[in-house]
Amino acid sequence: MRIAVIGAAGYVGGELLRLALQHPDITEVVATSRSQAGRPIAEVHPALGALTDARFAGLTPAEASRGQDVVFLALEHGESSRVAGEVFDAAPGLVVDLAADFRVRDLRLHESYYGVHAAPEFVSRFTYALADVLGTELRGAEALAAPGCFATAAQLALYPLRNAGVADIPALFGVTGSSGAGVHPRPTTHHPARANNLFAYGVLHHRHDAEVLQAWRGWTASPSATARLMTHSGPFVRGIHLTMHATVAPEFAADAGARYAGAYAGRPFVRVTEQPPELTHAVGTNVALVHAAGNGVTGEVQVMVALDNLIKGAGGQALQAMNLALGLDEAAGLRLAAPFPC
Template sequence: MKIGIIGATGYGGAELVRIFKQHPHVEECILYSSSGDGQLYSQSYPHLTTITDQTLKAIDPAAIVRETDAVFLATPAGVSSELTPKLMNQGVPIIDLSGDLRIQDGATYEAWYKRRAADQSSVQQAVYGLSELNRETIEKAEVIANPGCFPTAVLLGLAPLMKQNLIDESMIIIDAKTGVSGAGRSASLGTHFSELNDNFKIYKVNEHQHTPEIEQILREWNPQTANITFSTHLVPMTRGIMATMYTQLKSDITKEELMKHMKGFYEDSYFVRVRDHEVYPQTREVYGSNFCDIGFHLDERTGRLTIVSVIDNLMKGAAGQAVQNFNIIKGLDEEAGLTMTPLYP
């Protein structure tokens, strides 16, 4: 198959290229860029010299649909909402890595993203691509709204308990940390080396745009879910997310029963690995991979539960999950092209 990647010069686009280079069912990646049209891709990423030396092509929706078997939109917010309607309903799956198609309510999107919402026909057609939780719907989809990086880590950690009504839906606190690549490739003061190095800071306090995405899915699982408290922090590392969730159990359950339930929930999900009780994952242990590792601690004294979920934000939080969704849509082995071992140390 031939794969189109729009926004190939960003980090998400580069990760898609890396994955598809080893994908057994993909012959070629055709790379599109609004800023680098006509340039060699290796000018943007010299480490790909002699590996991926294609010339970047202009974004022409009609040509893209003719040339490709699937299209990935690795674009900033606001771009997909313009391009998706021009690509839809032509028999080519579209997988959008931006947030444009995730939020069902247009007013909510505009309030949190501070930009105009996508056309509702695009949003309504898009399937939320949380691979492990939505496989059957993804299989039949033409348009995928790939989940955000923070929501992927948070939702995979909470799903086994929320979907079985085991935790108090009125009290969910999420404390999340991310590496700097989550901010994208464009330079800014907040990601400047001298500002970030030897530093640790909270940002977008109670205002992160992934908040309504998390709440939307939690309410699909349990309509009684209250507004969450969601804090995000930037740490001086390149890749990785750690989401720590604090909540309260609704009924008495032992740590052994909880571990059995958590592991059983993901027993058919290769990319989600649940640790034993009090064995906590680290971001380094999923670096460069499509794994989500989950640990937990049940405080039997208070009845409170702490869940720790780690992912690589560019892989399971973006390009890796996008390829996993592509595999599901195309009826391929879900692990195709994604079985790379985490880089350690």
């Protein structure tokens, strides 16, 4: 299988390359970059030196997409909209976008978080690819919009509650590492500002709210249902730790652990744990660790999710969704154990 990763010099692109170069069904990988064209991939992503001596190609998205089985777009927000037309015209077998451009079907909802959509005509071609929930329903999709990292953690916490009689607005408190902000340094990702610090951002209006609301409203069949992300930047590089609090029917809360285990039974990349998960047990893997606790008297549930933002929240989930869309083994290329301690 031949694939192209467009935007391969970024963090998500680098992680996709690492996984794709070890995927048993992928035989050829084209990696493009505007700024790094011609440079060895291993100079930009030193950890990939053991896997490849190839160089970044300076191809346009159209050139890179021609003749490919799968094209991954790992571009900054807005760039996917700019290049989607030429990518589709090149007719690759499958397009997988990792940016937010095509995640939200309702244009009004999208635009209330992201502003005017630059390529609304392509939105309906994409299937929102929350792989751990949709599973084989992704088979045959022509284009996949990979969920955001916070949005993945939030939705995995919310999904088992869709029939739980939720009585309030689920509150989703999450902390992300600095790699969530991409390869280009910014004041909020600079080491001295970040290393011993913790701060909130996107207060009451984080962009991932849009896709979380889309899913939650769909699952509950309630167009006005809401859920609230509370996003924070933490003093670590990789991973997201999210804690959800909600009030549900007491009989659900009394049995919360078993209900969550049941909701994800048979899903290879969600592990429902007996204890609250630790970030370092998920980092480096495609697994989301989920723990649910409940109070059968008050109906309160508290659910923790730990995942790797660049794998489960980006490149790993995208490959998992690709495997599902193409009818491959869902876990191909994704059986990763975490290095610990890290």
